[in-house]
Amino acid sequence: MPLDNETIEHARLAHEAHVDECRPCQTSGRPCQAAKLLRREYNNLVRRLGR
Numbered sequence: 001m002p003l004d005n006e007t008i009e010h011a012r013l014a015h016e017a018h019v020d021e022c023r024p025c026q027t028s029g030r031p032c033q034a035a036k037l038l039r040r041e042y043n044n045l046v047r048r049l050g051r
């Protein structure tokens, strides 16, 4: 699968959408396990793109 800006943008939006809708994230003020996974996935994509 090609790695491009759109892929990274999608991962970023997925993380933001999760935090917006996730009750544990909102009530605790901290990222839940799923949010951490989504953010790690996004960070990995950014790293693989080399920036």
Ligand SMILES: [Zn+2]
Pocket (backbone or CB within 6 Å): 018, 019, 022, 023, 024, 025, 031, 032, 033, 034, 035
């Ligand atoms: Zn969450």
